[in-house]
Amino acid sequence: MTTEQRQVGNLPQSRTETVGRAAELAEIERLFEESSPEGPVRLVTLTGVGGVGKTRVALDAAAALQPRFRDGAWLVELSPLRQGALLAHTIAETLPLADQTTRPMIDVLAEYLAERELLLVLDTCEHLTDACALAAEALMRAAPGLRILATSRRILDVVGERVLIIEPLPVPEVDDARAGTADAVVLLILRAQEAVPGFTVTDADRADLVRLCRRLDGLPLAIELAAARLRDLPVRELTARLDDRFAVLGDTDGVAHDAEPPWHQALRTAIGWSHQLCTPAERLLWARLSVFAGSFDADRVRQVCADDHLPARQIPAVLGTLVEKSILIWQPTGGGERYRMLDTLREYGAHWLRGLGEEDTLRRRHRDHYLALARRGDAAWIGPYQFAWFDRMTAEHDNLRAALDCSLTESEGRSEGHIALEMAAALWFFWQECGFVREGRHYLDLALATDTAPSPARVKALYACGLVLLYLGDPPALEERAAECTALAAYFGDTERSYAAATGLRASVMSGDLEQAVSRAEALLATDWRERTLTLIPLSALVLLTHSLVTVGRFEEAFAWLDELSAAGERSGERSMCAWGDFVRAEAELALGRFPEAQERARAALLVKHRLRDGVGTGLALEVLARAAAATGRHQDAAWLLGLAAQLWETLGRPQPGSPAVNAARQVCERRTRETLGEDAYRHAFDAGRTTDLNTGIAHALDPAAAPPLLR
Known part of the structure; x- marks a missing residue:
């Protein structure tokens, strides 16, 4: 028998060489091997200032430890996440555990991990320390084979936690011949060679390189930012300018520092200096990009960030120069080019955006853009481009979350909550068809609780709830939402009444009342839906009708309706609901003993x-x-x-x-x-x-x- 081993992790391959850190990696390995009267060490937290390289050390350590874990090592990136309530969902989606039950997600995670031997890397926990601590305690209690490696500027303060402070790379105090082999200097030279083709180090340069690394306190991010500037300046001039910047700055760099993160002065100086050396357009785009979560593409940037001060035609070129200056990370994907920004640089940009007085404006522009994207996806999903929309929307998952969170947390009146309601409802296809039903229920419930006024948007949100609740298998909740949807739809038009009828149909199927389901589906299909633009409602009615007919043994009727579904799919190019039709037809063929057809x-x-x-x-x-x-x-x-x-x-x-x-x-x-x-x-x-x-x-x-x- 030939078998292929299951995926044992999602650790990314490093695009650049790691310099130094052998002692830290050995210490992490030793800590996980350590035991005490309470048992083995289960949680190690790497802490240190921003830009010191905690994530890089964690990933290198996880890669080295992965072979020891039967079920692999898994990186959970928490930087884009703003709600602690979604922490368990995010861990589950990473593993991947696309839970589709009504149980608390932390319980599902605990059960999933209980028999597994697995290393979980929780990266960037500082803004979610309470949620991370609670989750770590619950999961370690349930899963003896689980180990957690966390990175955070703040410790999680969990019983049994071991803390390792990641220090800057060592820099020699004197400029002797051995100084050029110090880790910080080696890193600077390597990154300079990557940034500047043909870069070489002369004997005359070495003292300046060492002085530059010493001035930057050996902080890897600060060194990488400096290396990117060597495209424009020789080493000596670069070092002299940085010396001047330290002298001028003192404790400030012009950024508003209320609620400032605890940045190391050398890092803040290096970032501020890189910022000062950017063009006005680069500085403005850097600030505006801070409203994005996770990764983003040039088209989204044009639509959110461009205006008279930053024309859309300039955006691609400015993105390119920000990549060259190590402000952005370029990420080629199968779906096109995307970009992301390190947390520390995003925080700096956010401070500048606040100082410019643009934060609220840009966050609303970001929210409105993703609301418009959700509307377009809603309108286009039933059609020939489902796969493209799937790829587009899953790539934008972090930004969709950020836009919904913006609507739910900023609301000072009905308008903001109503936007959240409309967006959560428009994303029905993302929740149901793209595999995020649990998260869909979370956001739909929040939006429905935020904006309780009767409206067509509320009817549609209740209908979207019906879609996810059928998948989750929650009959009482589905009955409750269906009843409200029916009562509320009576005050509006045909569209809202069709939403209510479709939700009632789902409730019938969920309750097992198949005769009622057949009757309700046939009523929905006794309209002129064939002459109209195809929507989900008749397609899903066809699927639920044929499923019910096959279940009760009325095969000929089922085949006739399945032919209708196939014809609708051929006309529209729709794939997902027609695939459900293929499944129902396979069930029927199987029941009739026609096995090749099944x-x-x-x-x-x-x-x-x-x-x-x-x-x-x-x-x-x-x-x-x-x-x-x-x-x-x-x-x-x-x-x-x-x-x-x-x-x-x-x-x-x-x-x-x-x-x-x-x-x-x-x-x-x-x-x-x-x-x-x-x-x-x-x-x-x-x-x-x-x-x-x-x-x-x-x-x-x-x-x-x-x-x-x-x-x-």
Whole structure:
């Protein structure tokens, strides 16, 4: 049997060489090996001033430790996160654990980690220390195989926490011949060679390089900023200018310092000096970029940051020069070029933005841009560009959160809360179709509680709640939201009444009243929807109707409606709901004993659902393939596919999803396969599927000819 190992982490590969830090890495390793009467060390926090390189040390340490952890090392980037309430969601999404239950996410995480041996790297905790401390305590209590490596300017203050202060790189006190081999000087030379093609060090330069590193106190970020300036200035002049800047600055650099983070003076001086040497356009863009969370692309920057003072046509060039000056990090991706800014530099830009009196204006422009993006995605999702919209919106996840948080936290009246309500509702497709149903419920509940006035936006938000609650499997909450949606929609127009009818249909399906579900779906489809622009409502009604008909054995009626769904998909180019139609058709073909047809439809559903990271759809399609394999005597294949599906269900937080009929069919398949193979052979094949890399396993399931021997 051939298996591929599961993914064992998400640590990024370093783009540049690490200099020094051998002692720190050895100490981290020693701390995790240390034991006390209370047990082994479970949590190590790296602390130190901004720009000292805590993240780099943590990533290097995690890479070295990863082989010791059966389930890998996972980096959780907390810098873009502003709400402690979403900390557990963020950890889960990283692992990945796309939970789709109603249990508290911290409990789901604890259960997921309980039997795992895993290193969690919580990076940049200082703005969420209370939430991080509570989460660390809960997770370590539940998961004895878990170790946590945190980076923070403030310790987490958790019992058993070991703290390692990351100091600046050593700089020699004298300019002798050995000074050029000091870590700080080596780092400066390496980064200068990366920034300036052909850069070399002469004997005359060495003393200036050492003096420059000493002036910057060996802080890696300050050194990297200085290295970027060597494009424009020789070493001696650069050092002289920095000396002048220290003399002029004293304790201030012109930035408003109320509530200032505890920056080291050398770092603040280096940043302020780099800032002073930027052009006015570069300084202005640096400040305005601080409103973005996570990464961003040039198009978003143009739309949020451009105005008469910073024309849109200048934006690409200014982004490029900020990359050259090490203010921005350029990140090429499959979807195009993106940029990000280190936290310390973002904080500096935010101080300048506040000093310019633009902070509120730019945050609202950022919020309004992402509201407009959500509206466009809402309008375009049912169409031929779903995959492109999926990629676009998942790339902007951090910024969507920031825009929603802005609306929810700034509100001093109805208008701000109403924007949050409209945006959370418009993002229904992001919550349901892109795999963020738990987060969708979080934001929808907050928005509905913030703006309680009757409005069409509230009706739509209640409808969006119905979408996520069906996925989460919460019948009481769905019934409650459906009742309010129906009562409120009566005061508005046809669109709102259709939202209410669709939400009621979901409640019927959730309650198991399939006859009522059929009646409600047929009522929704007894309109002229075929002549109108296609929306989610008739598509989802077709899926829920055909599912109900197949469940009660009315196959011919189901096939007729499935043909309607296929035709609608061909006209519009829609993929996601049509993939649900493929799954329903596969279920019907399986029930009728037409196994090749069932496999063909299940693979069609699997292809789309996996591309959209729809865990429920992916798992259900895999189980249809397993049942078809068992029905045709390929019991080893069936066990392997059941194991692959079980691996996926673990990431969703519910091991047996689906309707009662689907659950019953799964159990029958498991029992018969186990009886046919015998316990040992069944467990061998099942475990092979469960430990195969999920993406590799799904690729095999989609193309049997390329599958390992077990699936041939």
